Amino acid sequence: MASFFSVNLSYQGKTIPLENLTTATTGAEFHGLVYDALQLSPTDSTLKVLLKGKRIEPDSTTAVFAKVPSNKPPKILVMASAKTSVEELNAKKQDPTIRGFDTPKTASASSTSYWGPHGIQPDKNYKFGRLQECPFHEFGHRPTDTTPHAFAARQLLQRLSTDPGVIAILQERQLVVGTLGEMDPIDDRLMQKKQQQHSGACLLGYNTNRGLRIDIKLRTDDLTGFRPYFQLVSTLIHELSHNWVGEHNTLFWANYGQMRLEYFMAHKRQQHALWNGQNSAMLAELPSALMQSQDKAILAFVQQELVQEMAQHHLHPNMIEAPLRQRYDELQATMPAGQRLGGSGTATAAGDKRNMALEAAERRAREQQRQKEENEKKGR
Structure with a gap:
């Protein structure tokens, strides 16, 4: 029983x-x-x-x-x-940030996919250690249907971390950042606390322990989209400058201004490398007229940026004009000959004429040598 x-x-x-x-x-x-x-x-x-x-x-x-x-x-x-x-959940697309056990790890191949195969490869030593987007459940209040997903935020962080201009700054300054993260777009209590403790805090981002972690406010206040990429890059470079200097003094702004010059010139250097019909400057949404200019427009543009930013701290870029001009001249000297600025196209045209004259002289020399050899053969 x-x-x-x-x-x-x-x-x-x-x-x-x-x-x-x-x-x-x-x-x-x-x-x-x-x-x-x-x-x-x-x-x-x-x-x-x-x-x-x-x-x-x-x-x-x-x-x-x-x-x-x-x-x-x-x-x-x-x-x-x-x-x-259950059926609705199964019908949803797989989280693209999650790699299955049978999926090969291709982080290195995809890390610069936005910038194409010609982009500057991240340095193995000077880089961002990890990326961290802000999950919806950590928002200060519930996101709406129009709020970009956390996947899109991570892709934007990936784009920032592999930007050729940003990579050039990290390599030039030998900078290491532990985490590049997204700041909570609503709950900014941590940011406000840091503003009270450190004058190095920024409204759109903050730097923790000189590069241990950098957080950028990616989203607009209404959560309907992301802030302009050009602005996000500016904020990131601002926070990278705090790796060196905490206070918003003239030393900080000189360092920041030089880093901005390095950013623009890095993209200027790659203007002939196209990826799907666009160069890195176009992908970075930089002003086309600025990149195509053959004078000191980049230096003037950075100085104009600094006028408004430094004014908040009762400073003016005239106070740091010498180090900015010196850094610009150093970067200009390392540019390929065809891309060096300073003549509104005249220098390039003159260079072309000199090259044509040199080629003509070489052709005449080869012809004369050939005629001499033929005459010697006839004399025999």
Whole structure:
């Protein structure tokens, strides 16, 4: 004669007894009894039943219990999901930031995909250690349907971290940043606290422990989109400058201004390398007229930027004109000959004429040598 025993179902915080079980009860039979005990329908709900952390399968023909429990009734954890919710979840696209076990790791191949194969490769030593977007559940309030997903925020952080101009700054200044993260677009209490403690904080970003972590406010205040990329890069360079100087003094602004020059000139250097018909300056959304100019427009542009930014701290870029001009001249000297600025196209045209004259002289010399060799042969 079979021995009957009972178990306790733990469901939604309640304990429900389930009786008349035997050691012959199969997984399929057990699921049927659970449905009845919870007054649920198999057509509307899906159950997940766990015994000591092990799942009891709904179609199993194996007995659930090897022997009659000798002590108190075993506790069975039960979770129920509406089938419509499960189907909707299965129909959703896979999170592109999650790599499956059978998917090869291709981080190095995808890290510069936005900038194309001609982009500057990140340095193995001077780089951002990790990226961290702001998940929806950490927002100061619930996001709306028009709020870009966290996946898009991570892609934007990836774009910033692999920007050729940013990489050039990291390499030139030998900078290492532990984490490049997204600032919570609503809950800015941490940022406000840092503003009170350190004058080096910025409204659109902050630098923790001189590069241990940099956070950038990616999203607009209404959460409907991201801030302009040009502005985000400016904020990132601003925070990178705080790796060297905490205060917004003339030393900080000189350093920041030089880094801005390095950013623009890095893109200027790659203006002939196209990726899908665009160069890196176009992908970085830089003013086309600025990149095509053959005079000192980049230096003037950075100085004009600094007028407004330094005014908030009662300073003026005239105070740092010498170090900015010196850095510009250094960068200009390292530019390829065809890309050196300073003549509104005249220098380039003159260079072309000199090259043509040199080629003509070389052709005349080769012709004269050929004629001489032929005359010597005839003389013999």
